[in-house]
Amino acid sequence: MFCEGAVVMGSRHRVTTSEAVLMTNVGRRYYLHGQSKNEIADVLGISRFRVARLLERAREEGIVRIEVGLPGQQDAGLRLELEQRFGLGRVVVLDVPDEGGRDLLRRLGRAAVELLGEVATADDVIGLASARPLLGIREDVDAFPACTVVQLTGAVSRPDALDIIQSIRDVTKVGGGEAYVYYAPIVGAARADDLRRNPDVARAFAMVPRLTAAVLGVGAWAPGLSTVYDAVTDADRQQAAEVGVHAEIAGIYLDRDGVPMHPRIEQHTLAPSFDELTRIPTRVGIAFGSGKASATRAGIVGGLLNSLITHRSAAEELLALP
Structure with a gap:
């Protein structure tokens, strides 16, 4: 970061106004505008x-000050703890108020887009599941690699009409890559x-081995903590719990x-299999809110997730688990 400071009068050699102006000019050109x-x-x-x-x-x-730090209000300490305890490859912990709501989801969605922008090139193939932080990210996508983006799961019906299909189209429009999307629910x-067997669905799922x-969005098998849980019948929720489902x-x-x-x-859930997903080299989970710590842990220790995007209170809840 380049920061302009005030003229320092107590140094070994007094800085004149003209010298300060020249230093500021040179500093702006070199640090802000990238001139050699x-x-x-x-x-x-x-x-x-x-x-x-x-x-x-x-x-x-002090006319030019250089600061080194994590962008976007990230918590480096919690990030390091999560990496070391769970052996995760990449971790983003947003140091933001635990207010919930759309603002937190937008921040997490932006963090996901930025992370993909760092790791992906035009030769990569990225899969996006229907996770709430990824819905409606249009205004937060300033740049994206020219890679192929594939819809991983069926969509979730929402009253605000936001869906993963539009999000994929938004990022590929910015990056210039190809989009593989389809219209079908994640469960029905x-x-x-x-x-x-639908041609669009088949076309997208044929790309999964190339991802x-x-x-991936992290959900716990409880009311309000999983979009699939909320979409199925009481009988299906109960049957899933009886066979041991704890996370989705x-x-x-x-x-x-x-x-x-x-x-x-599971027979009515439109998503790749566990084996198909775990063959993908980088598998980033997005976990937010309270009550998902043990579900997040399940995804990590079971090998489904090897990277994580979350926020401070959710990270602390995860680290507090035995």
Whole structure:
């Protein structure tokens, strides 16, 4: 970060106003506009060595200050704890108030987009599941790699009309990559095998073996903590709980230890299998809110997740587990 400071009057050599103006000009050109020392020298009619000396003095006098830190209000301490305890590859912990609501979801969605922008290239194939932080990210996508993006799971019906299909179209419009999307619910009356025969669905699922990274929403098997839980009948919820379902992550049903479970609604859940997902090199879980810590842990220890995006209170809840 480049920061302009006030002229320092108590240094070894008094900085005159004209020198301060010149240092500020050189600092802006070098740190903010990315001009080389040679370019600055040519524009200002001075030697490259003087440019270097001006930059050095600007730092000494506090006219230029360089700060190193994690962007976007991230908690480095919690990030490191999670990485070390669970052996995670990439972790983002947003240090934001635990207010819930749309603002938290937007921040998490932006963090996911930024993380993918860091790890992906035009040669990658990215999968996005129907996770709430990924819905309605249009205004938060400033840049995205020109990679292919695939819809991983069926969509979730929402009153605000936000869906994963539009989010995928938004990121590929910005990046210029190809989008593989389809219109089908993540869970419903139809059997998933029948839905996979639809040409658009088949086209998207044929891309799953080529995925290099995926973002998956973490849900706990309880009211309000899983979009699938909220979408199925009471009888299906009860039957899933009876066979040991504790977590639902991108349509995969897990017990407390991360072992895949097979409730009857699995036959009606449009999502890749556990084995298909765990072959993807980078598998990023998004976990938010209270009550999902043990579900998040299940996804990690069971091998479904190897990276995580979350926020401070959720991270603390996860680390507090035995």
